[in-house]
Amino acid sequence: MTPFEFCFITFAVSIIAGGFGSLLGLGGGLIVIPALTLFLHVNIRYAIGASIVSVIATSSGAASAYVRERMTNLRVAMVLEIATTLGALSGAYLAGRVGSRALEILFGIIMGYSALMMLRRRESRGSVGSAPWSDRLRLHGSYFDKALGREVAYRVRGIRIGLALMYVAGIMSGLLGIGSGALKVPAMDLVMRLPIKVSTATSNFMIGVTAAAGAGIYFVRGDIVPFIAAPVAVGVSAGALLGSRLMGQIRSERLRAAFVAILLLVSLQMLIKGLVK
Amino acid sequence: MTNEKSPAQAAGQRREERRVRDAEWVISTILRTGVLTSVAVIVFGAVVTLSRHPAFITSTKELHDLKSAPSAFPHSFGEIVRGVRLLHGQAFASLGLLLLILTPAARVGASILIFLAQHDRLYTLITSAVFTLLLLSFIAGRG
Secondary structure (H helix, E strand, O other), X not given: OOHHHHHHHHHHHHHHHHHHHHHHOOOOHHHHHHHHHHHOOOOHHHHHHHHHHHHHHHHHHHHHHHHHOOOOOHHHHHXXXXXXXXXXXXXXXXXXXXXXXXXXXXXHXXXXXXXXXXXXXXXXXXXXXXXXXXXXXXXXEEEEEOOOOEXXXXXXXXXXXXXXXXXXXXXXXXXXXXXXXXXXXXXXXXXXXXXXXXXXXXXXXXXXXXXXXXXXXXXXXXXXXXXXXXXXXXXHHHHHHHHHHHOOOOOHHHHHHHHHHHHHHHHHHHHHHXXXX | OOOOOOHHHHHHHHXXXXXXXXXXXXXXXXXXXXXXXXXHHHHHHHHHHHHXXXXXXXXXXXXXXXXOOOOOOOOOHHHHHHHHHOOOHHHHHHHHHHHHXXXXXXXXXXXXXXXXXXXXXXXXXXXXXXXXHHHHHHHHHHO
């Protein structure tokens, strides 16, 4: 394989990663890391460095569109970012002090459980009752759903449990260098009752900041190799810009089903990694 | 919730919505500019690299070294500036990646200014906390 071919394959895979990542509120690391390590035989260190770049590119590329289309709930994102960055700090502190095996198993169980919960619950939202914290923080919002052709208003609840879950997601990010979108989306969907499109768009918005918290260190350490990370950055950005155009048209149920499928896959992968290693 | 609102309440809500739209526009523009600029710089770096090393398109010899030579590329600010002056392709690629990494931090920083300008004390405080924690994580990771 020539260097040019290597870059081109990395670029092509990254377009797919950016497209799916932007639609599902993930960073694309789930696609980028295995593709680089398994098929292109890149050292895991540099694959993680490239994955962090992928998370930031997906987040910034897609969020620019989602925010403009008012799909992202900015206030929810900014409140929750306190918990994710605090978690990322704790994770950085814990790194090297706790076994990653136990964490992977725990992570796998949590994700599997939230996948099943998301599968079970249908769109029976009804009233969410009173939510004094969300009132005070002015978190309630609305967005225009193109697939339904109408404005959808929603109320936010469970901000305190949401904050706690985001703290956990932040710890995972700090420890593993990932965006943890797979934990953020279910937390917003199940606990805070945000519509799935708002959950994925808001997760997308937040993962950039979570990843940026770790990215500086990886960059200085030399883990972000331009030869590998540059085609990832360009491909993922292109994919995210394309994917974010599609989001409006897709029906919420399909998005939800796709997310649950991915969630189950990742949780299985984590469990196997944690148990077999 | 009742649907009837007093004129004062309705005006307040419109003002509130207007503030959110303004914030959304600024943030979205920052993110888009950050991504497009870094992609442009990276692509320029790739073109420079290919024009200097045409063998990268045809030869299979160099791939192994490129994938596993961590010290051969610039990854500190000084090295990047030096490389960019000498028109090194990899320095431009590194610069582009650095710009991409800084984009989310710039977005948080700008949010503080937006909320400050809108006299929104609560959210100025919230975004400042996020920015501080972000800075702390940069420092904590270094030690």
